[in-house]
Amino acid sequence: MTPRRMLLASFVLAPFAAVAHEPRRGPNGGQKVDIGSNHAELVAEGNTLRLFLFDSADRPIPAVGVTAQAVILAGGRQATIALAPTGANVLAGTGDFLAARGMRAVVTLTLPGQRPAQARFTPMDQN
Amino acid sequence: MLIRILLLLALLAAPGIRPAFSHEGHSHGDEPAPPAAAAPRAEAHSDLFEIVAVLGADRRLWLYLDRHATSEPIDGATVQVTVDGQDIGTAPRAGEAVYVLENPALDRPGQRNIVFTITDGEDMDLLPVTLVIPAGVAAATSAPGLAEVASTAMREPYVWAAGIFLLLVGVAVGRAAAPRPLPPLVVVEPSATGTRPHALPSGAPIPERVAAAPAVMALMAIVMAPVLAWAQPMDAPRRQPDGSIFVPKPSQRLLGLRTSPAELGEASVTIHLTGQVVADPNASGRVQASEAGRIEPPEGGFPALGQRVARGEVLGFVVPIMAAQDRVGVRASIAELDALIVISEARVRRLTALTGTVAAREISDARADLEGLRQRRAANLPAVTGREPIVAPSAGLISVVRVAAGQVIQAQEPLFDIVDPARLWVEAIAFDTAAVAEVSAASAMTAGGQVLRLGFVGRGMTLRQQGLPLHFRIEAGARGLAVGQPVTVLVETPRRTVGIVLPAEAVVRNPEGGQVVYEMPSAERFLPRPVRVQSLDGQRVLVTVGLERGARVVTSGAALIAQVR
Numbered sequence: 124m125t126p127r128r129m130l131l132a133s134f135v136l137a138p139f140a141a142v143a144h145e146p147r148r149g150p151n152g153g154q155k156v157d158i159g160s161n162h163a164e165l166v167a168e169g170n171t172l173r174l175f176l177f178d179s180a181d182r183p184i185p186a187v188g189v190t191a192q193a194v195i196l197a198g199g200r201q202a203t204i205a206l207a208p209t210g211a212n213v214l215a216g217t218g219d220f221l222a223a224r225g226m227r228a229v230v231t232l233t234l235p236g237q238r239p240a241q242a243r244f245t246p247m248d249q250n
Numbered sequence: 251m252l253i254r255i256l257l258l259l260a261l262l263a264a265p266g267i268r269p270a271f272s273h274e275g276h277s278h279g280d281e282p283a284p285p286a287a288a289a290p291r292a293e294a295h296s297d298l299f300e301i302v303a304v305l306g307a308d309r310r311l312w313l314y315l316d317r318h319a320t321s322e323p324i325d326g327a328t329v330q331v332t333v334d335g336q337d338i339g340t341a342p343r344a345g346e347a348v349y350v351l352e353n354p355a356l357d358r359p360g361q362r363n364i365v366f367t368i369t370d371g372e373d374m375d376l377l378p379v380t381l382v383i384p385a386g387v388a389a390a391t392s393a394p395g396l397a398e399v400a401s402t403a404m405r406e407p408y409v410w411a412a413g414i415f416l417l418l419v420g421v422a423v424g425r426a427a428a429p430r431p432l433p434p435l436v437v438v439e440p441s442a443t444g445t446r447p448h449a450l451p452s453g454a455p456i457p458e459r460v461a462a463a464p465a466v467m468a469l470m471a472i473v474m475a476p477v478l479a480w481a482q483p484m485d486a487p488r489r490q491p492d493g494s495i496f497v498p499k500p501s502q503r504l505l506g507l508r509t510s511p512a513e514l515g516e517a518s519v520t521i522h523l524t525g526q527v528v529a530d531p532n533a534s535g536r537v538q539a540s541e542a543g544r545i546e547p548p549e550g551g552f553p554a555l556g557q558r559v560a561r562g563e564v565l566g567f568v569v570p571i572m573a574a575q576d577r578v579g580v581r582a583s584i585a586e587l588d589a590l591i592v593i594s595e596a597r598v599r600r601l602t603a604l605t606g607t608v609a610a611r612e613i614s615d616a617r618a619d620l621e622g623l624r625q626r627r628a629a630n631l632p633a634v635t636g637r638e639p640i641v642a643p644s645a646g647l648i649s650v651v652r653v654a655a656g657q658v659i660q661a662q663e664p665l666f667d668i669v670d671p672a673r674l675w676v677e678a679i680a681f682d683t684a685a686v687a688e689v690s691a692a693s694a695m696t697a698g699g700q701v702l703r704l705g706f707v708g709r710g711m712t713l714r715q716q717g718l719p720l721h722f723r724i725e726a727g728a729r730g731l732a733v734g735q736p737v738t739v740l741v742e743t744p745r746r747t748v749g750i751v752l753p754a755e756a757v758v759r760n761p762e763g764g765q766v767v768y769e770m771p772s773a774e775r776f777l778p779r780p781v782r783v784q785s786l787d788g789q790r791v792l793v794t795v796g797l798e799r800g801a802r803v804v805t806s807g808a809a810l811i812a813q814v815r
Binding site: 199 | 294296332334335361363365367374375376377378379380
């Protein structure tokens with residue numbers, strides 16, 4: 124990329140760089156937040172976590188070769204759960220926790236060939 | 251090079267044009283970075299906590315934990331740290347609400363994903379941060395190693411060549427400007443012995459400079475000592491090129507900074523009036539003499555300033571003074587009355603002796619005459635010998651004394667003022683008579699910041715000096731007030747406006763003179779927001795324009811942030 128093009132790109136992209144992204148409801152009823160340069164939606168039911176992956180334009184990302192780990196704080200206890208691919212763009216895992224209001228989760232997502240990225244979810248607190 | 255400068259300018263200008271572009275699709279980016287010279291840091295917050303992690307020069311991770319909404323430091327919490335999925339234990343407390351962590355996992359350079367599990371009593375939360383640990387032994391604050399310098403020189407030879415060139419230019423300028431011994435202005439005659447030289451030899455040091463050198467060294471040591479002694483990573487607060495202000499957490503703790511979320515509220519429209527404390531006419535009094543005379547003290551002397559007096563208490567006596575002509579007239583009439591009384595008494599005696607032969611009516615007439623003459627004499631006597639007592643018209647404290655014993659006063663001259671300190675009023679002057687047509691509540695503030703609660707008494711119907719006088723009763727907080735003291739009266743009207751209610755100290759003046767509040771969009775960054783404010787009472791203001799609800803606003807310490815350069 125030539126410096127001139129970089130200059131152009133910076134003018135186009137810079138205004139968006141500072142936009143803060145609030146957590147929002149995802150298409151599967153979970154909470155969708157930014158993770159790295161992508162989006163992820165976390166659905167918590169009982170003792171199961173499901174993580175749906177989307178790119179920055181909300182198109183599904185294939186889950187093949189993706190690893191993820193979730194740290195969960197629910198009911199005053201902390202649990203660490205490994206998530207494994209179970210569908211086209213879904214990772215899932217179960218663990219020793221019970222999804223309840225006030226639950227917090229931090230997901231560390233590693234896409235193939237990329238550096239791990241982290242995001243914080245409060246999947247049961249949205250109204 | 252020009253392209254790079256333009257690139258930098260484009261990035262700096264970005265926040266200014268942000269609102270026009272907020273939308274869904276985007277590239278991910280973070281908040282504007284802290285100054286490049288600051289130590290590596292990362293921050294995260296939830297609705298409960300806010301944590302800032304700073305990597306010190308000694309490779310220790312300093313953690314600063316606060317409440318998110320109020321920025322109140324949280325002391326005694328448990329912070330458990332996970333670095334890249336590996337639990338490295340809890341961070342011990344290092345100071346008040348400061349936790350420090352030392353771990354080999356933090357020595358490896360690169361991007362580290364850190365998760366903090368924070369427990370403070372009942373509150374628990376997870377906070378993830380991403381910290382970029384720079385390469386090199388001592389990260390940001392110490393000098394780079396020799397190998398690194400060499401490699402940088404290899405990568406960027408032009409920069410180094412320019413630096414060396416500037417150094418050489420500097421040395422050359424220094425040499426050219428070095429002081430040289432000037433030729434002597436006065437030719438000194440050689441002394442008889444011929445041993446003294448004409449001037450100092452050029453190589454010899456000037457004696458003053460030799461003496462100053464240790465002093466300069468000592469001064470340098472004093473200046474440098476605190477800089478070297480810091481254990482915590484102390485980054486200086488500074489104003490950033492985009493107008494925001496970077497204040498690191500340790501400095502925020504020193505400033506005692508507190509914030510509060512901006513909540514939309516409703517408050518009544520208030521009007522500022524100037525006023526002054528006056529005495530309640532029903533609980534104060536002015537003592538005046540009713541006639542001209544000489545003043546005399548009562549039994550225990552005149553009352554002193556501040557002395558409490560009861561209603562009806564005698565404060566002094568007025569001895570009337572008369573012109574010589576008047577006095578002579580009164581004396582003459584008394585003498586005449588005395589003569590008439592003697593004659594009348596003799597007549598009564600004579601008639602009484604002849605009781606039976608003289609009519610009883612004559613005897614009783616003579617007696618009535620004598621009684622009338624005696625009463626006329628008694629009425630005339632005080633005019634030359636009597637004195638009039640001066641009594642207090644109301645209870646209270648003596649606030650003005652204008653008498654001295656023996657002083658001759660005119661009629662109606664004020665002698666004492668009596669004020670009841672528990673019953674004072676405030677008189678305010680309103681120039682916009684329509685604005686104060688309805689008064690729902692009022693308060694006043696003295697120049698010293700004392701707040702008085704007022705109750706509305708009434709308003710005049712006649713303008714006085716183009717203003718309408720209003721009277722208020724002071725209901726609470728009247729300690730140490732004096733009659734005549736100027737106060738600012740805040741009158742609340744029934745009209746309501748919507749805005750954000752903040753404490754008055756949250757609003758500060760910027761260098762241009764405008765009113766600003768400081769918003770805290772992230773843990774160590776502050777943005778000045780120009781606002782339009784109305785003051786509600788002595789302590790609170792209403793921000794009507796310039797602030798969005800939900801913004802975190804500095805409520806305590808804003809004036810200190812405004813001074814950061």
